[in-house]
Amino acid sequence: MYDISGYYEAETVAEATALLAKNPNLRLIAGGTDVLIKMHSGQIADAELLSLRKIKSLNTIRKAEDGTIVIGAMATFTKVFNDPILREMIPILTEAAISMGGPQIRNIATIGGNVCNGATSADSASSLFALNAQLKLEGHQGERLVPIRKFYLGPGKVALQPGEILTEILIAPDDYQGFGGQYIKFAMREAMDIATLAVAVVCKLQAKTFAEVRIGLGVAGPTPLRCLEAEEYAKGQEISAQTVAEIGKLAVNSAKARTSWRASKDYREHLVEELVQRALKKAIVNAGGEELV
C-alpha cells in the first residue's frame, strides 16, 4: 500500500506544466520504478502525484532533419533498446538500456525518469554523458536546453527547477556521427543489478590517431562524470595499446571513487583503469579501426 494522497494525469505537456505551476507540491511520476520504491521505503510520504504517462508526444524517438537524435523522456528502456535509429546510430545507449533491471522494469521505466532520479548509477547516464546529450526542460514559462553534465548536481540532485519537466533528450549529429563506441556495465550480476562501474566510451579516428575520445563513467563518483584529462590527452595520439593504457590511467584521475561496503576505492580505481581500456579497444574497432592486440 502506498501513501498517495492525490493523483493527476496530464495528456499534454502544456497541461502538465500548468498543473505543476498551480500546485508546486506535485511530484512527477513517469514509470514509477524509482518513485514507488521511495514511497515503499518511506522516503516519500503523503504524495500528490502527477503522471506523465498519458502524454503521447513524450513517447517518441526520432531523428530530426539536421540529424539530431530526439528521444522523448517517456520512452521506456524497452523502447530505447528496440529502436532501430538508436541501435544504428548510438548503440552505446541501447546497450545501456538492455543492461538495466529486468524485462518487467525495462517495460515500464523511462529514460527521462532514469535521468531525473539523479543517481550516479543511472544506467543511461554514462552513455548520455559520453554522447554530450542535451536535455530539454519545459515549464509554464518556457523551455531551456541544459547539457547533461550541468544537470547532475549531486546524489539525487538535478538541475530541474520547480515547475519544470524533462521532455526530450537530444544528441547532436556532431556528437555521434563518425564515432564508434562501447558500453560496459560492470555489476555483481548479469541482470537486476546496480552497476559497480559503468563505462561508456566513444571515439572518432583520423588515420592512425584519435581525433576525439569521450569517456563517461557511472558510479565512479557522486554523479556520472566525464574523464576530461584522459580525453584531452587522447586527442591526436597514435592508436596503440600504449596510448590506450595511458588513457586508462588518466581516467582514474577524474574518478572520485571512495571505499564503501560495496567496493573499495582501490578496487574501483583498478576497474576504471581496466574497463576504460577494454571499452576503448572495442570502440576503436567499432569506429573502423583495427583491433589492438
Add this chain to the structure above:
Amino acid sequence: MTNFMGNNSSLRDRFMNKSGDGGKEMAYTVVGKSVRKVDAVAKVTGKAMYTDDFFERDMLVGKILHSPYAHALITTIDVSRAKALPGVEAVLTYKDLPRISYATSLPGMIGADLDDNEDLERIKIGTAGHPYSLDPAHRDVEDRHILTKKARFVGDAIAAVVATDDLIAEKALKLIDVKYEVLEALTSTKAALREGAPLIHEGCEGNILASGGFTIGDVEEAFKESDHIFEGEYETSIVQHCHLENQTSYAYQDPDGRIVIVTSTQIPQIVRRIVAQALGIPWGRVRVIKPFVGGGFGNKQDVCIEPLNAAMTLAVGGRPVKIELAREECMIDTRTRHAFQFKIKTGINQDGKINGIHISAISNTGAYASHGHSIASSAGGKFRFLYPTKALKFDPITVYTNLPVAGAMRAYGCPQLFYAFESHLEDIAKRLDMDPIEIRSKNLVEVGYVDPISKTKVMSCGIRECIEKGKALIKWDKKKALYREQSGEKLRGLGMACFSYSSGTYPVALELAGARIVLNQDGSIQLQIGATDTGQGSDTALGQMVAEVLSLPMDMVHVLSTQDTDISPFDTGCYASRQTYVSGMAVEKAALEVKGKILSFAASMTDIPVDRLDLLEQKIVYKHSGESVLTLEQVAMQSYYDRVLAKPITSDVSNNARINAIPFGVTFAEVEVDIKTGKIKVLEIYNVHDSGTIVNPKMAEGQVQGGVSMGIGYALSEQLLFDEVTGKPLNNNLLDYKLPTMMDMPDIGVAFVETHESTGPFGVKSLGEPPTITPAPAIRNAVLDATGVAFNRLPMNPQRVFEGLKEAGLI
C-alpha cells in the same frame, strides 16, 4: 527393531528384479517415472492458493516495530499516541504478553494489563522447528519473548500494531515512543567471546550458547603416526534463504474461541505447539493450516511470526489479523544461515591415507538460539560418513552475537563444514602433489561402514560411481591437460568436492510420519499426509508411491496438499530432507494396508482365497494368470453400498522411522577467472547424486538445479552485511544482496547413480538439501586450480578475488 522392515519385505522383493545386481533394476511402473507434478497446472495457472490469497471479511493488518539498535534496553515505551490514531485497534508491547504465572487457558487476556508489576517474567519460547522432546535436557533453548524489553539485534520485535490498513499501521508504528539505553553491540563472535563482553542473554556466560561435539579415537595419537600434518582456516558468510514468499500469516478466533492460524510454514504441527506454549494455553486450542507455500529452505522450519499473530488476534477480540513481512523485514527478522569459522588439522600419510582429523568451529547464531548448536552438531554428524578415519575430533562452539538470528537453512551446517573440509583436502592434495580425485578415493567410505556414534550403517554407497560419472561429464582429464599451460587475462580451472548427508534426523530426533488413504467409489484414492510440500514436490513423490503400490494411474491419486493440524495425520514436517524417505515409509505402509483391505474385500465378494488375488491396473486379478476377476471400481462401490458388507476402505497409519540412510554425491565445476577484474565465471557445473532410487527424475533434476544455484550464490556473491559498530544491516534487500539471477547461472548438469537403499521405501534416500552442499568448495577448488590462489573465505566475490590476486602478485 524398526517397524517398517520385515513385515513387508516379501512385498518389496516383488518389486525388485532379484536376479539383477543388488536389486538395482526394479520393475516399478510409477516410481522412477517423470510423472507431471500434481500441482503443476494449479501453480502455472495461478490457481494454487497461497496464504496471501485467502481473505477474511474485515481483515485487520498487523505490523511490527523493529529495534533500531543492535543491543539496547527499553527504558520507557509509551503507546498512547499510537493507540489514539483513528483506525488503530490494538498496540502491543512486552507488557501485554502473558506472564509465566498467568499462563492460562483464557484467551482474550492479551492487552488487558492484569498486573501493574511490569517486571514479572514473561513466557519465553524456543522457536526451532524440532519435534517436542519429552526429555527436558533435549529441548531447544527457550530464550525469546514474542516482543522483547531488551533488543538484541537491529530488527528485534519491540512492539506491534493492529490497524484497519497498512498505512495507518505504519503511521502508528512511528507514534510509539520508545526510549532506549543503548548497550555495546557485539557484531562478531570475536567481540562476543571477548573477556568482559556484555552478556546478550542474562546468565549465558561468555555468550556461548553451547559447545561440544564428539571424538572418535585419539587424534593426537593419529597425528603422531602420520607422515604429514596440515592445518588450515576457513570462513563462511551469513546468507539468507531468499524464499520467494516472505513469511505471511493470518490468525483469528473461531466461534469456540480457538485460535486458527493460516501460515506459510514447513512445520504446521510445531507451529501449533509453539504458539500454544508462547501464550500459555493448551495445544488443542490452536489450529494451524498450511496452504501452498512459496519456498522455505529451512527459514520456515522455525516459528517467526505466528505467536505474535495469535497475540494480535486475541488483542482484538478474535478478529482476523494478517501479518505479511516485507522483504527488508524478512531478511533480518526471520532466520539466516550460520556463519562459521573453522580450524582444521589433518594427519595424513604420504600415500594420501588420512589418519586423523581435528575440526574446531565457531558458529555465529546471532541474537537468539533458534536451532542453535544443532546446526554445528548435525553438520559434524553428517560429515562422519564420507571419510571414516581412525580418529576424528569435532569441537564446535555456538556463540550469541547482536546480529539477526541464524536458524535452519538448506543442508543445515553442511555447506559450511564441507566447504571448509573439501577446501582443506584440496590444499593437502596440492601440497602432496596428488590428484584431487585420487586423494579422495583413498579415503572414501565403503558399504557396511557403521558410524560408531549413531550406529547408522551405510547400506548403499555410490560415491565412487558418482565421481566417475562427474569426471567423464566434465571431461576432467582432457581439460586438466589443456589448462596446464595457459596464460592471458582469463584463466580456467577445474575443481570437485564430495559430500555425505543423511535422510532425516534419526537417531538425534523423533522421525514420526503419518499417512491416510481413502478409497473412493470410483476406485480413485485420496492421500492425506502430514508431510508438507513447500514447492519441492513431496506431494507428487508420495502420490507416486501410492500409485505404485495400488497399481493406479496418477490421475486416480488425489493428494491433499493442505495440511491442517485439526485434520491431517501427524508428521513433524518438511526438514532434514526427510519426507520422501521417512514420510514415504508411512505412505507405503498406508497403501499396503489399503491394498490388503481391497483384496480381502474382493475375496469376500468372490470367494477366491485372498492370497490368490492381486491388484493390477485397477483390476482384481488372479495372481497366477493375471486374469481379471473384478474391477477395482466394483470393489469400491460394494465397499460403500453393500447392504450387509459395506465398510469403506481406508487406512490411517503412523510410522516411527528408527533408522537412517546416507546419500552421497559430488560437484564438478569448471571456472574462468578474469584476473583483471576478479570476476569468476562458472563455465560448467555437474552435480552427481547417489540418492538411492530416484522417484521422479524430472523433479529430482529440478531439485538439484535449485540447490546448485543456491550453492553458486553461496560461493560467489551472497552475504548479508552489517555495520561493524552499530550492527545495522547494510543490504537487506534483493538489490544489494547479490542473489544470483537466471542470467548468472550456467547450464547446470545433473546426473544420478541409482543405488538401492534397502532401508528406504522403494530404495530411496534423501535428495532435498544435498545439492547445495558442494558447489562452493568445487568452485573454490577450481579457482585454486586456475590461479594458484586459495580463497578460504566465502563469498569469492570480485572484491575479494581482486584482493587475493593482488596479494598473490597476479594483479
